[in-house]
Amino acid sequence: METRTIAAISTPSGTGGISIVRMSGPRSIEIINKIFKSIKGKSIDKDKDNRRMVYGNIVELNGQVVDEVMVNFMKGPYTYTREDVCEINCHGSFVSVKKILNLLLDLGCDLAERGEFTKRAFLNGRIDLSQAEAVLDIINASNELSQKEGINQLKGSLRRKIDSIRKELLEALSRVEYSINFTEDGEDLAPDEIISFMERAKDQIDRLLRTSNKGKIVKDGINTSIVGKPNVGKSSLLNALLDENRAIVTDIPGTTRDLITEYINLGDFTLKINDTAGIRDTDDLVEKIGVDKSIELIENSDLVIAIFDSSRTFDREDEKILDLIQGKNAIVIVNKSDLDAQFDLDIFEDKFPVIRTSMIKEEGLDDLEKEITTMFDTKEINRESVIITNTRHERLLDEAYEDLNQSINDIKIGIPLDACEVDLRRAYEKLGLIIGESVSDEIMDKVFKEFCVGK
Ligand SMILES: Nc1nc2c(ncn2[C@@H]2O[C@H](COP(=O)(O)OP(=O)(O)OP(=O)(O)O)[C@@H](O)[C@H]2O)c(=O)[nH]1
Ligand SMILES: [Mg+2]
Known part of the structure; x- marks a missing residue:
C-alpha cells in the first residue's frame, strides 16, 4: 500500500458551478480535519461520515475562511483507489480551487501525477490495466459508440475474453509440462489434444484482432x-x-x-x-x-x-x-x-x-x-461483444498470435515439446500484459502518462 497521500484538482480548469479537489491516501482524514469545519463545528468522523456529504467551510490555519464547501469522505477499501479518498466540492472558481489544493500540499500531500488515482486503483487490484485504459477512453470519447465501448471494457469485457483465451493456453501448457516431466523420452503425450487447445485460443485471438479496424473507426x-x-x-x-x-x-x-x-x-x-x-x-x-x-x-x-x-x-x-x-x-x-x-x-x-x-x-x-x-x-459493431480499440492491445494480440502459431507449427512437425513450450508460454505472457499482469514500470508509465492530472 502507498504511504503517500496525493491530491489534485479533478475538474477542468476554468470557471464553473463547482469544482472538485480530490485527495487519496492514508492521511486523507487527518488532513481534511485540519482545514474543514462543518457548520455544526464538528470534524469528519471516519466511520459515521463515511460516504456522506458534509456541509461546511475550508478554513486556513489562521482562521480565515477560504470557501464554502461540501466534503465527501470515503473510507477505503470500497473507493476508487481502494484507499481513503476525500473529495472537496467547492465553488468553481480558479482561485478557490488553487487555494484549497495549496492548503492540502502545505499539510503534506503530494501533488498527484497524471492518472495517479487510477494507477492506484490498478496497483491496489481494483481494476486491471485494460480497465484503467477504459477509463481514459471514456473520458476522451467523442461519440456514443466509443463511450459505450469504453464502459464495456471498464466492466471487464476484455479482461474476461483474455482470461478465457489464457485458460485454453494454460490447459495446453500444463499438458506440455506433464509430457516433458513425466513421460519417457520420445513418448510425449499425443499432441492432438494439446494442439486443439492452442487452435481454439488462436481462433479467439484472430477474432479479436479482426475487430481492431472497427475499433479504430x-x-x-x-x-x-x-x-x-x-x-x-x-x-x-x-x-x-x-x-x-x-x-x-x-x-x-x-x-x-x-x-x-x-x-x-x-x-x-x-x-x-x-x-x-x-x-x-x-x-x-x-x-x-x-x-x-x-x-x-x-x-x-x-x-x-x-x-x-x-x-x-x-x-x-x-x-x-x-x-x-x-x-x-x-x-x-x-x-x-x-x-x-x-x-x-x-x-x-x-x-x-x-x-x-x-x-x-x-x-x-x-x-x-x-x-x-x-x-x-x-x-x-454493436453485435461484437468486445472490440479492440487500443493499439497497445492490438500489438500484444498480434505478437501472441505469432508466437502461438509458431508453437503449433513446431509441434505439428514433430519438434520436441520442451522446445515448443517457449513460444507457447510467451503467448500466454503477452496476453497477460494486456490486463497488466507482470507489466513493467515503463509500460505502466506510458499508459498513465496519457491521463490528465486528477483522474
Ligand atoms: N450554384 C452552386 N454553386 C456552388 C455550389 N457549391 C459550391 N458552389 C460555388 O462553387 C464555387 C467553388 O466552391 P468551393 O467550395 O470553394 O469549391 P472547392 O472545390 O473547395 O474549390 P478549390 O478549393 O478551389 O478546389 C464557389 O463560388 C461556391 O459558392 C452549389 O451547389 N451550387
Ligand atoms: Mg476548397
Missing part, C-alpha cells in the same frame, strides 16, 4: 477525405457539414491549397474530415504540393467523398478523380444540382453510391449522412 473517427477537381464545392461541403464558414470558398479554382481537418459528430460516429486542394495539373509549386497531398490522402482514408460539378462537362480532370477512387470506399457527390446538368449520372455505372447535392440550397446533406451511417454499419 469507433475511437479515432472515420478518416474521411473530400476530393475532386478545383471549384466543385469541396470546401462548401466541409462548411455545410460543420455549419460554419471554416474554409474559404470562392469561385476561383485552386482556392484551397492546404489540408483542412475538422471533426464532425455523426450520432454514433465521429468523422475526421479533410478538405483538400482540388486535384489538377498545375505549375504552381504551392498548389502542386497540396495536390500531391490530396492524392496521398485518398490512399489513407477510411472513406473518400469524391465531388463532381454537374454544371460543367465531365472532363479529363474528373476522369482522373474517378480513376483515383477505383477500389476505394467512396461516395460520389454530384454537386450544383441547382444549375443545369451537363452530364448524366450513368457515367458512374453503379460503382459507387451517388448523391445529388446543392451546397447553395443545402440539399442532399441528409442523404449523405444516411449513406455514411449505412456504410459503417453500427449494428455490426
Whole structure:
C-alpha cells in the first residue's frame, strides 16, 4: 500500500458551478480535519461520515475562511483507489480551487501525477490495466459508440475474453509440462489434444484482432477525405457539414491549397474530415504540393467523398478523380444540382453510391449522412461483444498470435515439446500484459502518462 497521500484538482480548469479537489491516501482524514469545519463545528468522523456529504467551510490555519464547501469522505477499501479518498466540492472558481489544493500540499500531500488515482486503483487490484485504459477512453470519447465501448471494457469485457483465451493456453501448457516431466523420452503425450487447445485460443485471438479496424473507426473517427477537381464545392461541403464558414470558398479554382481537418459528430460516429486542394495539373509549386497531398490522402482514408460539378462537362480532370477512387470506399457527390446538368449520372455505372447535392440550397446533406451511417454499419459493431480499440492491445494480440502459431507449427512437425513450450508460454505472457499482469514500470508509465492530472 502507498504511504503517500496525493491530491489534485479533478475538474477542468476554468470557471464553473463547482469544482472538485480530490485527495487519496492514508492521511486523507487527518488532513481534511485540519482545514474543514462543518457548520455544526464538528470534524469528519471516519466511520459515521463515511460516504456522506458534509456541509461546511475550508478554513486556513489562521482562521480565515477560504470557501464554502461540501466534503465527501470515503473510507477505503470500497473507493476508487481502494484507499481513503476525500473529495472537496467547492465553488468553481480558479482561485478557490488553487487555494484549497495549496492548503492540502502545505499539510503534506503530494501533488498527484497524471492518472495517479487510477494507477492506484490498478496497483491496489481494483481494476486491471485494460480497465484503467477504459477509463481514459471514456473520458476522451467523442461519440456514443466509443463511450459505450469504453464502459464495456471498464466492466471487464476484455479482461474476461483474455482470461478465457489464457485458460485454453494454460490447459495446453500444463499438458506440455506433464509430457516433458513425466513421460519417457520420445513418448510425449499425443499432441492432438494439446494442439486443439492452442487452435481454439488462436481462433479467439484472430477474432479479436479482426475487430481492431472497427475499433479504430469507433475511437479515432472515420478518416474521411473530400476530393475532386478545383471549384466543385469541396470546401462548401466541409462548411455545410460543420455549419460554419471554416474554409474559404470562392469561385476561383485552386482556392484551397492546404489540408483542412475538422471533426464532425455523426450520432454514433465521429468523422475526421479533410478538405483538400482540388486535384489538377498545375505549375504552381504551392498548389502542386497540396495536390500531391490530396492524392496521398485518398490512399489513407477510411472513406473518400469524391465531388463532381454537374454544371460543367465531365472532363479529363474528373476522369482522373474517378480513376483515383477505383477500389476505394467512396461516395460520389454530384454537386450544383441547382444549375443545369451537363452530364448524366450513368457515367458512374453503379460503382459507387451517388448523391445529388446543392451546397447553395443545402440539399442532399441528409442523404449523405444516411449513406455514411449505412456504410459503417453500427449494428455490426454493436453485435461484437468486445472490440479492440487500443493499439497497445492490438500489438500484444498480434505478437501472441505469432508466437502461438509458431508453437503449433513446431509441434505439428514433430519438434520436441520442451522446445515448443517457449513460444507457447510467451503467448500466454503477452496476453497477460494486456490486463497488466507482470507489466513493467515503463509500460505502466506510458499508459498513465496519457491521463490528465486528477483522474
Ligand atoms: N450554384 C452552386 N454553386 C456552388 C455550389 N457549391 C459550391 N458552389 C460555388 O462553387 C464555387 C467553388 O466552391 P468551393 O467550395 O470553394 O469549391 P472547392 O472545390 O473547395 O474549390 P478549390 O478549393 O478551389 O478546389 C464557389 O463560388 C461556391 O459558392 C452549389 O451547389 N451550387
Ligand atoms: Mg476548397
